[in-house]
Amino acid sequence: MSNLRRGIVAPAIVLLLAATAAPLSAQAPAQSPAVSQPVPSPPLATLDAHRVVPVPANVTVAAGEPFVFSANTKLVTDGPAELTRTGEYLARILRKSTALRLPVSGFKRGSPSAGNVVLLRVDTSAVASVGTAPTARDEGYTLDIAADTIRLVARTPAGVFFGVATLRQLLPWGIEAEQSALRLAPTVSVPPGRIVDSPRFAWRGSMLDVARHFFTVDEVKQHIDLMALYKFNRLHLHLADDQGWRIAIASWPKLTQVGGSSEVGGASGGFYTKADYAEIVRYAAARHIMVVPEIDMPGHSNAAIAAYPQLGCSRPTPNIYGEGTQSAGVYTGIRVGWSALCPDKALTWRFVNDVVREIASITPGPYFHIGGDEVEVLNHTQYARFVERVQAIVHKHGKTMVGWEEVGKATLRQGSIAQLWRSDTALLAVKQGNQLIMSPGPRTYLDMKYTPATEVGLRWAGYIELRTAYDWDPATYSAGLSEQAILGVEAPLWSETVRNLNSAQYLLVPRLPALAEVAWSAQAARSWEGFRTRIATHAARWRLLGINFYASPQVEWAP
């Protein structure tokens, strides 16, 4: 039995909220048939956090009345100016469905600190309450809910934002409606209690492969909204591969003119202008998500070589395997490993320097991902030297290098990061004292099919049903790893089979929320049974938010 069902029968605090406002309907004639049965969207009966994903570290239920959002509710922010943005983010969510005013103001002497107030506060002394580990300091929060006040306190604005994500899930799912689902209901309420929470890992990432299939800025924003629901903080964009080059580089204009003209399957592709990229960065930053750009090199580089053939030692032969059509030289098949930038040409290094320089200059975050995977046409020494030289260029332009685990074959700078995906070379990086992002294919590659019967996706890393994505511990996944060696967890979505956002979400949801919990919640705090009970209550929210999902039979979805 799901929590939502239990919520419905709890007698005391359940409000039956009209799901539509019949007399307000557009095109509604006066004689429109009266339809009275509402869809209940009940508030939590008690603060048992049976809905919250990722599961919070510590939940204390309190006695007493719930906090009730009303016409008098004020949002008060106390801290850096950017807190106002988070206050408005919360207010917009609530205003949409409740029509409450919910004014947002900065704290001043005399500001109300109680009396139907939601207080969002940054307090650098708040470390005591959320723990002393670096991730707790940076992103932990304390959420106190009482009848007259909600107090959300963190050491950083990011912590406050993640606390808002928790608060959002404690509200009835009807608040996610795009129209006045709750407008006729008197109140939206939250039961009293206290949540103290902080993440296990600092890097909680989702990767979109916008190279194999292009995703529009609008689609990427919708993906960022999904990430924000589940406290992700890194959006890794795979911006270039054999099939497409997706970011405008002023000094090499053919990269997008030619390399951006196609995609897997032969459709017309696309690319981001620098203004588009800046808009994605801005939209993500407002949700405390950092964009990590990846230009895959020296392999996976046919789109660049199609645009500038001199970048190859010889022209790659995309039909070498007997399949794959081409449009203006851009590959539309899905084989890997056959293309490489020529490591011995001065032109290649001018190209790498220009690309890293231009992208670094429009990327506020500290990371630049160089790819580095699956290079079959260079020998070991050529490969290692290539990575070391790119690493120096990335460093020169003020960024920290991230690369797929193969980069461990090179000599890494302190702080460079390797991304585990196939496990066999990742330990080379750990032995050099570098940290790992955990993206093991059989657990986190969300382009894998759920089961043999689900149509979309590939299967070479195995089928990944929901429990498989959820039920593992990054620290014990591979021999030779330890908690300290792990910077975080990331779920890549390669897009060979993924033609649009709808297909992407079918593969992402509910596995991405499962991996959010792997990345955020302490191993001891989480369990498969707990997760499947909590995630069952999210389906109504996804439908209202316009998020497609796979209704895994491993979950008893709320009706």
Add this chain to the structure above:
Amino acid sequence: MSNLRRGIVAPAIVLLLAATAAPLSAQAPAQSPAVSQPVPSPPLATLDAHRVVPVPANVTVAAGEPFVFSANTKLVTDGPAELTRTGEYLARILRKSTALRLPVSGFKRGSPSAGNVVLLRVDTSAVASVGTAPTARDEGYTLDIAADTIRLVARTPAGVFFGVATLRQLLPWGIEAEQSALRLAPTVSVPPGRIVDSPRFAWRGSMLDVARHFFTVDEVKQHIDLMALYKFNRLHLHLADDQGWRIAIASWPKLTQVGGSSEVGGASGGFYTKADYAEIVRYAAARHIMVVPEIDMPGHSNAAIAAYPQLGCSRPTPNIYGEGTQSAGVYTGIRVGWSALCPDKALTWRFVNDVVREIASITPGPYFHIGGDEVEVLNHTQYARFVERVQAIVHKHGKTMVGWEEVGKATLRQGSIAQLWRSDTALLAVKQGNQLIMSPGPRTYLDMKYTPATEVGLRWAGYIELRTAYDWDPATYSAGLSEQAILGVEAPLWSETVRNLNSAQYLLVPRLPALAEVAWSAQAARSWEGFRTRIATHAARWRLLGINFYASPQVEWAP
């Protein structure tokens, strides 16, 4: 039991097709686990058309071998140059998943007309085979499938295109995969037989309300692709309402600057430039779908009045009903009936003339939809005069007027079209000798919820489960109607609750395919039991195409 299940057990012609091509996978290490169980995507065992929606008029099963697509298959077009576009459309669908070359060429003396050839032909004498009614002449087709040739013949290129839509559904659903699902399979085949088919109604429409929520060009194209699957031929775009103005008008730039800045719920809205609109028109025309633009007037006009307050007799008071926030004067609530252009000002008529002129000049189709619904702030005479004056302007700019059924209160020109939605005023148009587009709310308003338990949608016109959308006859829907009075059927999707394409598709599918059959197939040829069996086989296709849908419990979906 669904047809798909039966197909699987038919022993003779079933090919088990690998759903993914394991050795081709990106990021696939050599040691990737072997996974061998394929997803079967069987061809039809016989040409029983148990998959095709809308159901064809006449299907004859033939004995003999199937037509097999192979490396030798050629597509030959015989008719106007635009047939090449349809040939390429079919070839692109097949190439994507099969990697067959499928060259498309025009017919010349000596061209093969048999021997593994798909022949697409326009023949004005083909009327005998598809019937003599105007719709049959304009859009009917004959599809002959034999072991050595597929011959698709119609009197018009549109007929050929609709025949291709049928052929597509006769192919295994695996052909819709975005990658090489079938690439390792030896063949794709179609069983032999003959289909003679033509539409019941000339107007088969889908309306998108891009005013309440804006849809990007990319989203509209995805919607057009869905329409093309089911032989729709009219895309009605509701381009202006109280909450938004979505098309650039050079002579009135604030319409989009102000009126395009917001939408229901307060998000940032958007609008189409003329280039965007032209791209939508082009993309639709390539699929034989005509764009019908609507500017709703004199009511539903607050977005225009927010931009140019002089267009109102007085400034509308959007808070008159006590709800609805505004951004720069644009309304973000969902009440109706309170706004109107001022009928007595010269400025209003300059505005109407400019808007009709500019939109007519970029719209190749013959129709201009003027809205005309739900005007509560003008009296009967004011309203009728307004519609008559707009009708004259539409005519002056070379277009035929379409309006919601209330326009029947005015004196209509011969050929003007009324769109039934609430039934009480539609007969006024019929009595004047004008035809109706049938969009009765309780059957075709696809923004209505399926059931009380489905979250998205409104309910004022009633719940519309799949059978309700399917199981009615336009000719007998209302007393006083007849087949001759009906131009066609259209399914509006108002977007108060619809925030993105995913939400739209959740409401549209499978009801839009049901209404495609209401509009295309003869009443005697169709039945609920037949439809629910056929549509069950479409789910796999939708998932591969990235189309969201509601898995109605009224259908036994194929697994």
